[in-house]
Amino acid sequence: MERAAQGADGGGGSNSSSRSSSRATSAGSSPSCSLAGRGVSSRSAVAGLGGGGSRSSPGSVAASPSGGGGRRREPALEGVLSKYTNLLQGWQNRYFVLDFEAGILQYFVNEQSKHQKPRGALSLSGAIVSLSDEAPHMLVVYSANGEMYKLRAADAKEKQFWVTQLRACAKYHMETSSKMMNQVEGQQKNLVHAIESLPGSGPLTALDQDLLLLKATSAATLSCLGECLHLLQQSVQQVGQPSHKPGASENILGWHGPKSHSTEQLKNGTLGSLPSASANITWAILPNSAAEEQSLPPEPEPNSGPELVLSEDEKSDTEDKEETELGVMEDQRSIILHLISQLKLGMDLTKVVLPTFILEKRSLLEMYADFMAHPDLLLAITAGATPEERVICFVEYYLTAFHEGRKGALAKKPYNPIIGETFHCSWEVPKDRVKPKRTAPHSPAGHEHPMAEDPSKSYKLRFVAEQVSHHPPISCFYCECKEKRLCVNTHVWTKSKFMGMSVGVSMIGEGVLRLLEHGEEYVFTLPSAYARSILTIPWVELGGKVSISCAKTGYSATVIFHTKPFYGGKVHRVTAEVKHNPTNTIVCKAHGEWNGTLEFTYNSGETRVIDTTTLPVYPKKIRPLEKQGPMESRNLWQEVTRYLRLGNIDAATEQKRRLEEKQRVEERKRENLHTPWQPKYFIQEGDGWVYFNPLWKAH
Numbered sequence: 001m002e003r004a005a006q007g008a009d010g011g012g013g014s015n016s017s018s019r020s021s022s023r024a025t026s027a028g029s030s031p032s033c034s035l036a037g038r039g040v041s042s043r044s045a046v047a048g049l050g051g052g053g054s055r056s057s058p059g060s061v062a063a064s065p066s067g068g069g070g071r072r073r074e075p076a077l078e079g080v081l082s083k084y085t086n087l088l089q090g091w092q093n094r095y096f097v098l099d100f101e102a103g104i105l106q107y108f109v110n111e112q113s114k115h116q117k118p119r120g121a122l123s124l125s126g127a128i129v130s131l132s133d134e135a136p137h138m139l140v141v142y143s144a145n146g147e148m149y150k151l152r153a154a155d156a157k158e159k160q161f162w163v164t165q166l167r168a169c170a171k172y173h174m175e176t177s178s179k180m181m182n183q184v185e186g187q188q189k190n191l192v193h194a195i196e197s198l199p200g201s202g203p204l205t206a207l208d209q210d211l212l213l214l215k216a217t218s219a220a221t222l223s224c225l226g227e228c229l230h231l232l233q234q235s236v237q238q239v240g241q242p243s244h245k246p247g248a249s250e251n252i253l254g255w256h257g258p259k260s261h262s263t264e265q266l267k268n269g270t271l272g273s274l275p276s277a278s279a280n281i282t283w284a285i286l287p288n289s290a291a292e293e294q295s296l297p298p299e300p301e302p303n304s305g306p307e308l309v310l311s312e313d314e315k316s317d318t319e320d321k322e323e324t325e326l327g328v329m330e331d332q333r334s335i336i337l338h339l340i341s342q343l344k345l346g347m348d349l350t351k352v353v354l355p356t357f358i359l360e361k362r363s364l365l366e367m368y369a370d371f372m373a374h375p376d377l378l379l380a381i382t383a384g385a386t387p388e389e390r391v392i393c394f395v396e397y398y399l400t401a402f403h404e405g406r407k408g409a410l411a412k413k414p415y416n417p418i419i420g421e422t423f424h425c426s427w428e429v430p431k432d433r434v435k436p437k438r439t440a441p442h443s444p445a446g447h448e449h450p451m452a453e454d455p456s457k458s459y460k461l462r463f464v465a466e467q468v469s470h471h472p473p474i475s476c477f478y479c480e481c482k483e484k485r486l487c488v489n490t491h492v493w494t495k496s497k498f499m500g501m502s503v504g505v506s507m508i509g510e511g512v513l514r515l516l517e518h519g520e521e522y523v524f525t526l527p528s529a530y531a532r533s534i535l536t537i538p539w540v541e542l543g544g545k546v547s548i549s550c551a552k553t554g555y556s557a558t559v560i561f562h563t564k565p566f567y568g569g570k571v572h573r574v575t576a577e578v579k580h581n582p583t584n585t586i587v588c589k590a591h592g593e594w595n596g597t598l599e600f601t602y603n604s605g606e607t608r609v610i611d612t613t614t615l616p617v618y619p620k621k622i623r624p625l626e627k628q629g630p631m632e633s634r635n636l637w638q639e640v641t642r643y644l645r646l647g648n649i650d651a652a653t654e655q656k657r658r659l660e661e662k663q664r665v666e667e668r669k670r671e672n673l674h675t676p677w678q679p680k681y682f683i684q685e686g687d688g689w690v691y692f693n694p695l696w697k698a699h
Contacts, residue, residue, distance in 0.1 A: 076100030077165050078114070083107065084135075084150035091135075091152060094119070098165060103173040105141065105149070105166065122149055125173035129166040131159075139163050181226060188222050191215070220501050306680050306692060314426055314621035358538075359652075360412035361641045363633040364494070365423035365465040367414045368477045373404035373617050375427045375461045379434045382484045382515055387553035388580065392588045394513060394522055394548060395557050395578055396600065396610065402527075402542060403595040403612040412538075413531075415637050415656075417467035417475060418663050419677060423633040425620040428458040433616075434484075459483050463620075468679040468689055470667060474509075476682040478691035485516040487696065491682075491689040492526060503531045510688070514696055524548045527561040541571060542594060554582045561594065572596065 077098040082091040094107040095114055103125050106118035126144035134150075137159040141149040153159035195215050198206040362370075372378065377397040384390035465477035472493050480487035490511030497504045507526035514521050528544045543563035549556040555578065562573040572595050578588040585603070592598035598610045628635040636659070643652035670677060682689040 076169070077162075080111075081107075081162070082152040084152075096151075098169060100165075100169050100172070103169055107149075120149075122147060124166065124170045125177060127166070127170045129163055129170060131163065139166075141166060184225070185222060188218050191218060217501075313623045313627050315624060317425070317620040317622050358413055359640075359644065359656075360414055361644050362414050363417050363421065363423060363637055364414040365417050365421060365467065365475060365477070365633050368465055368475065368490075368492075369423060369425050369463050369620060370404055371401045372427065372461070372463060372479060374400055374615055375429050375618050376433045376616070378488075379429055379459055379461065379481055379484050379486065381513070382486050382517060383435060387518075387520070387550070387555055388587050390515065390518065390520065391522070391548070391550060391553065391555040391557065392578055392600075392602070395559070395576055395588065395590065398524065398548065398559065399574060399576060399590060399594060399598055400610060400612050400615060403615075404617060415633075415640070416473065416660075417633070418631070418636060418659060419467050419470040419667070420631050420679070421467045421633055421636055422629070422631055422680065423463075423465045423477075425463050425622045427461045427463075427618045427620060429461060429618060430458050432457075434459060464681055464691075466679055466681045468682050468684075469677070470663065474689070476679075476689045476691075478681070478694065480695045482695065485695065486514070487516075487691075487694060488513050489691055489694060499530075501532075501534060503534060505529045505531075516696055520550050520552050522548055522550050527559075530563065532564075542574075555580055555587075574598070 077096075077100070079096060080093055081096050083094045084090065085092050094109065095111045096105060096107045097114060097118075098105050103123060104121050105124055106121045108114045108116065108118055122141060122143045123145065124141075124143070128142040130140050130142070132138040132140050132150070135152055137153045137156055139151050139153070139159055139162060141151065143149075151162070153162060192215055195211050196206050198204060198208075198211075200206070204211075374397065377393070377400060381390055381393040381397060384393050459481050460483070461479055461481045463477065463479040465475060468474050468476050468491075472495070474491060474493045476489075476491045478487065478489050488511055490509065492507050492509040495506045495508055497506070506528045509526070511524050511526070512521055513524065525546045527542045527546050530541050530543055531538050532541060533539060541563055542561040544561055546559045546561070547556065548559070557576055557578045559574065559576040562575070564571045570593070572593040574590075574592065574594045576588075576590040577586055579586050587603045588600060590598055590600045595612060598612065600608045600610070602608075622634070625635050625638060630636065634641070639655040640652050640659070643649075643655060679689075681692055683692055
């Protein structure tokens with residue numbers, strides 16, 4: 001029989017316990033239990049549970065482990081259980097020790113080695129303990145860090161006893177964490193109040209650099225800890241609900257803890273401007289005063305219908321696309337710190353007006369066009385001889401599209417498109433360059449700009465994008481090549497979230513690539529984007545799992561953009577797998593960096609390496625500003641872009657404010673007249689949006 005122990009509160013800093021034991025001899029034999037003498041009251045008496053031994057009652061172990069210093073901590077529960085190791089070794093007897101006070105489950109090879117370093121340990125705070133019918137008398141312990149122990153007891157009574165004690169320990173430490181979070185939040189609120197109560201001038205003010213940093217980092221840290229606790233609490237609540245699968249809204253970060261005064265100010269739009277040494281930059285939430293509404297004269301809405309864009313007016317784009325290093329200048333740092341200190345983890349940033357200096361000099365609609373910078377790879381998809389070759393060509397194109405579209409690793413933000421804003425461009429691709437990547441000749445190193453001297457020897461790829469909705473912000477884009485009978489129709493809803501020291505942007509929606517010659521449709525999704533290290537030198541990474549699928553052929557692909565681990569690891573990693581679902585055959589795998597080198601391995605054993613940095617870039621063809629309509633992106637934002645190039649942030653901010661205020665005024669007019677917005681080029685169909693005259697309907 002296992003040994004049993006009985007603990008009593010000795011009072012006055014002492015404790016007493018008595019033990020009688022016999023050696024455990026079989027897997028899963030009765031666990032021995034000893035109550036930690038620290039703070040365990042006499043009510044927590046050991047109750048005999050049969051089997052010739054004595055055990056602690058479930059209530060005894062769940063008692064609060066508090067008490068005076070200097071007392072010896074003893075294990076709350078210990079004994080032999082079978083632990084599943086792996087397929088080769090199967091189940092093995094191990095000696096387990098549950099330390100209730102520390103909230104840790106440890107195991108050793110045997111009882112004799114329990115005073116040595118444990119073979120493994122599992123934190124039980126936020127852990128899930130569940131029953132399993134995979135093997136007789138089996139239980140599973142899921143730690144909050146993702147680790148799992150599969151355990152087996154000798155009989156049903158012993159299994160239930162371990163489950164009860166482990167759950168009691170997990171619950172106690174979860175409740176303790178909640179109490180600690182409440183205490184920490186109170187202290188952080190006192191800190192914020194003390195900083196905000198400082199005078200506006202003098203040797204130490206509320207805008208002191210170090211105090212702003214302290215306020216921002218303390219708020220972000222508290223929010224992250226609170227979110228972790230919230231996720232743990234959700235996991236515990238879902239025990240016994242194995243069929244539960246979180247919906248899309250549950251996957252969006254957001255701690256539902258108490259709200260700070262500063263956060264409420266920001267959401268209600270009462271936060272004013274931040275004084276600065278060289279700029280007066282305001283980010284109050286979307287104003288709605290009648291006075292401001294009257295200050296802007298109403299203009300006719302530019303949604304009279306599709307406009308004819310003449311391709312002969314388009315010229316090769318020569319605009320400088322390079323973005324200057326963002327850096328962190330002193331005034332900018334104050335602004336960022338003050339803004340971050342007001343935000344809450346998971347807060348929707350849709351209505352937060354961000355500082356102008358973080359903007360890159362292009363609209364989001366143009367950024368989508370820049371993803372098409374390798375149109376030869378897109379058009380080469382139709383040249384694939386088999387469905388397998390075509391889906392692989394699409395994956396090759398998809399993985400190489402993001403490098404040029406992101407303009408490097410600078411974490412600048414494109415302009416939020418104004419509702420009704422459009423962007424038009426096209427590409428001319430020499431016909432001799434449109435070949436599947438596996439058979440195409442090696443491209444010379446460096447970013448060349450291939451052009452077709454004779455238009456008859458090139459394919460024309462046309463592109464149009466439009467902002468069809470303001471709330472939620474939905475962008476649509478469509479491109480087609482009539483000669484290759486190929487077109488892409490995409491709608492994207494961008495949803496930004498504050499995530500502590502980073503900002504996440506989810507790209508909700510999907511695109512459809514249609515190959516009319518083959519009757520194939522490839523449905524694809526887009527990854528999320530993250531701006532990291534927003535307090536220092538911000539940088540961008542992509543993350544998440546995206547899918548590509550063709551119902552007709554049965555081929556699909558899974559692409560995973562891997563975010564950098566907290567410690568170590570590489571940045572910008574991506575992996576992909578292409579599968580033929582009817583036969584469950586993997587036909588291609590890929591790995592590498594989406595902005596660097598990608599290696600593709602095909603089922604034939606052949607491999608190919610694509611360096612995205614040396615792929616030829618085809619310049620867009622776009623009409624000059626004087627021939628663009630008033631709602632076309634470059635014409636619409638030209639003054640903001642001009643002042644950003646000059647480094648005049650104040651003037652750029654004012655121009656941006658005027659554009660956005662005009663949009664808000666017109667939106668309120670439509671609401672008052674109950675007149676919905678009518679896009680020019682896209683029509684809503686169900687949950688998606690479709691180009692008004694797509695190639696598949698015209699032919």
